[in-house]
Amino acid sequence: MALCKGKTIYHTLLGIYKQQISTSYFSTNKVLSNMYKDRVPSVQSIGELNALCIDDKPVEKKIRIPAKSEFSSAVTYDPIVQKFINILMRDGKKEKTREIIEQVLENIKMKQIENYHKATTDAEKAMVVTDPLKVFHGAVENCKPLLILKTIVKGGSGYRVPVYCHERRRLRVGINFIIKTCDTRKRKVPLSTVLATEILQAYNNEGNAVGKKHQLHKECEAQRAFAHYRWK
Amino acid sequence: MASVIYRIVSKQPSGYCINSSLLRSSSSLKCWQRCVTTFRTEISDPSEHSFDHEGQFYTIPKKDVQKIFMLNWMSPHEKNMNKMFQEFSILIRRPALEVMDILKRLNYNYPLTRFLLYGEMNAGKKFTMTHIMHYCRSQNWVLLTVPWANEWNCKRLDVSFNHHKESLFDLPVHSKILLEDFLLKNMSLIKEFTTSTTYEFSEHEASEQGIPLTDLISFGITRMKFANDVVGALLKELQILANNDKIKLLVTIRGINSFWRKTGQKKEKVQEIHAQQLTLVNQFMELLQSDTKNAVAMCSTESWVNDVTDRKSYLPTELMGKEGVDFLEPFLPIEVPKYGNAELQSVMDYYIDRRWIQAPEAKTLDGRAQIKFLSGHNPYQLYRVCVPL
Amino acid sequence: MAASIPTATRSFIKFIGSELWFSTGYRTPSKCLTRTLSTQSVASTDSEVTRPKRRAEKLSAAMKAFLKRAKEHESKINKYTEEYELGRKHLANMMGIHPDEMTQEHINEAIRYLLPSGLFDKGSRPQFKHPKDILPLNFDFPFDKAGRPYHYQYYTLLPNYHCIMSEAAWRMECLREEEVRIGSTGAPPQEEMKHLSEEYEWMDLRTFLNYFKSNHSEVVQVNEHNRFVILMTKLSKMRLREQDVAFLKQFGSPKTSEINVMDTEEIKKFYVNEQGRKFRTKNGYRKSAIAQVTVYAEGEGILEINGKGIEYFESQYAREQVLFPLVLTSSLNKVDVHARVEGGGEMGQSGAIRHGLSNALLPFVSQQMVNKLSLSGLLDRDSRVKERNKPGQKKARKQFQWRAR
């Protein structure tokens, strides 16, 4: 946004971070709300739910959109992992995709825990992050781009314009980076192993997915001259 | 550092159980810290295990793991787990203790005793067998293991006609693997023994009387064509040795119900080979039916052998059929059940210790209850549920 | 002038309404309409003398036909009523009942017995009803002899609806003028005026539709209702006189401070079995699966699904679904659950159990937990199902590949 006025990406980013709205990723679902026009959306996060139900005062009776079938309050539930599964899924085979992701987490965990147990001193042990979800979240966070390129047609010719996007879009693009790096895998290598190595790399800010993000940023920097087309 | 604290050994006999009234007072980490001392025992010699140790983990020494289990017995996944935890610990469970108790009291002059382990899928039959094998090894038994009998049926490897009996089929590759495994496991125990008779494998090749047993085996390994015959000779030799009180023999067969199934293999005019037509199966069945002294057979029925459609029941007759039961009787059926509550808690403690469970909310009582619920008391499911935690 | 706002009776409105058009110079939709209204208003107020003579007397052909039809209809109804009465007596005789005791319910029952029909459309089954119930009785005649409609809003197609709307609009206009007058001159208001103390809740769509259908036989649409609500809300926010309040009260009532909560009796209803255990059984539905879930209070956390444990479901998702309400209400290990489920696939069955379980749990958890269940949407049936395949199409929406050649 501020890019057109000659600021660097860094300044642009600062602006974006300030503008970020602190709502959960999945509080709204357009498809669902379209489907149930006459229904009230239900609360889709445990934190919100706990905040809403503090006392014994009965709430208003309304017909609500039922909770999604992957949503759960169990310890094993994680929204970002579910989002990842939904993006990775092909032909509606969710259970299969879930198994793959479980394999990925298992691989990550195995590798990290092995390192942990191999480490001799406490200091070394403290360095190893053994929580697979932490690694996973970190990797996704590292792959999120700050700006994306959007093609805008002006005067008959298209321009690739750097555009900032909201949190959900960034998450999706980041996840897609990770998934797309695995397209080039060899035929007999299982997807889970490739994904696991990729995620571990991304967690350390290395690897192809992060490279893609940097590539995108560079392109954005290069195209900043067109940034004003965003408003015109 | 934490692991150091938890490894305090309690030598008291522990009726290990999370006492609910005790724990209900506070659902914090302190509770499991209090109980955690009992999930592990330092006694690594299985002969000293008694019913007091039930529900505790013990670690198999690394040299034993390398020697007995590493080559053929452990699946790749188990090897990975071993690598990850940097140790090979198994839970001491009632069925294994029961079998060991019987083995301690058994009169070895009686003909061969057959144990049959049965239980649901992933209920822990294999690790029960592992425990018993370790016990037998600690008693210097000779171990003859068939890690996965169904492999003879499934894998499309070379099938050749038997030279001596035309209706039978040899599996040279499998026989070779079996011999290698046997040699690795029992090298130190059998190197003094020699063969009792001559074995003629073909017109030109024969093994003379009085050559060391290891030579016979290595002959089988190098000359794969005769590997299957060598297995037969070996089994006969082992029987003779056992009958002469020189060795004690433990025969372990995983998935014995595959003996009464069709194989997926074809050979020339024979459309589909039945497992009963395999030389290996015949040789092992002969061994199991013999009156050998000083020998124990430990078999297990596995639902995995069957097709997906008939895995409804895990009980022996359902899996083996009447033929199998008639062949095996009298046998000692030992059920390997799913985890009980106490065992479940112990395993979770172990996982927490080994960092398989690390999410703080999973370590609370509530989290444990959820894991228990999701796993359905099934050992493997328990492991899987904890993957993202 | 403005003080004498008309009441709802037809003639009065006609009279006043027509005068209002002139006096206030209200922007009319068409001048033509105003003209007809003016003449018609005179005609309707019994002042025969002032009726313009150039129109009238001669009946138009349409009018004649209309009158004829009305007459026919009347005679038809008379005939049918006679037949009905006679038939009723006959039927009473046939069924062995005294004719005076024969009510319409008796008749219906008798006909259902004597001439049973399984036709799906209930209207097509044998009927024996009073013509009043079958035929539209009020063959109302909205014209005068000259062919002009009585009602000044007749050509809007929804005369009564627009009458109410225009009245509301007129009242608003008056109030606004009054405000301006007070503001500019500082004179005291002619009548006592004040804001409404509480917010009003207007007729909801269903009652609104019914109101017009039963009272005026007018079919109004959703849009009309929306406009109605907007206008009424606007009006209610102004400073009102007493008569305005009375007008508004016809169509709405003050919002109650009590919110519409779930029926506590229904929530807390449970039964006690022979062993003295409290339990409650509820059905749950998802896709094509149906589950009957029984929750026993004060249990040890036993779960039984079709005679098995949680291993009935292989999928992790399905297991988590069953767990969801239990964890949310923190009643895991506190209740026993027995479920019988059939139909559907794995996820459908687990969803059905989730639905039934959440509803069956209600009496055994606190109100806070009930709120949680309600807010997270666990108590409601997930009505999404697979859309059917259409003939000539590949899937529900997807069409066969086609290329012009």
Next chain:
Amino acid sequence: MASRRLVQLSNEHWIVLNIKRSTVHHLQRCCVHSRIKEDLEDENFKVLNILRDKDVKRFKWEKPPDVRTLSRADCMKTDMNWTSVWPTKAPFRWGSVPLPIRQGYRKKEYKLSAGKYGNAELVKIPNFLHLTPPHIKTHCQAIKKFCTEFPSELKNREIRKANFPLEVITSDYVTCGTSIRDPRSREVTVNVDLSVLKFDEHSVTKIKKLAGDKMDEKAMTLQLKSDRCPVRKQNFDFNVYTLTALYYESQEKEDWEDEMEESDWVKYQWDKTQSKKKILKLKHRIQQINSGEKTDLASSVSKSDPSVSVVDTEDDIQSYKSAFSNLKDEGDSRETLNAYKQSVLKLLKL
């Protein structure tokens, strides 16, 4: 506007013509007209005036009389005896039913569905006009004189069962149709309580096999049904014959019953199986070892028939037998397998 007309060709032959109404009009008009002209101007030149003449009275199509006015229902009184109007089962006749019934699809709300006159829909559906409450009352009164009271002593089901183990069920049907016979009335069901017959073990299993699904194995009752023969008595006789045959056949024991193979056994017979030999041999070995005999393995097997030295009535053998037969008969379960395990442990002296 097609009208259907009957035209008589001769005394016996009629044909049906579908003529357009307007054509009929025109033709007739022409004919009438020409005839009149003919009469008037008999002597003059006859003009065929086809064109319409205003003076001539137009031919008027007469409405056929309304058949509905002639119906019987119109003259019925409201207190008539309906049972005499509609005595038996009959399809719906609009003329005889004095009710203004309507049936049919209503296209619009304000339109009426079709009345009873000529309404085929009303004929299609069944009716119960012959079974109104007055009908039933009269029927009952007519039958009453044939009925006797049920003996009060036999109202207790237990007593009835004990004294009359054979139960015969027949049904009679009163019908208003053209035939007074109903095919269902010849059906005879015979229920027998087999516990009265005092079977032994063999015959019980045999009759179970013979009777198949006619036998309720839990309650030990036999239900024989027959409707094959044309007369009820024959059916009853057939049932009784079947019962007799079953009874005697179950008492007999054929030679081949002893030669049945294991797969055909109803119950597992341990004594006849290889299992017994195997166990006795094992027992023999164990006894030898326990008594301190040091026999060679090969010789001990061939030395003597083990059943001679081992008594199969010993406690552990018996328990093994029962446990193994149980396992075979009832199938696997945790209980049977545990019992089997205990028996084997006992056998091995553990």
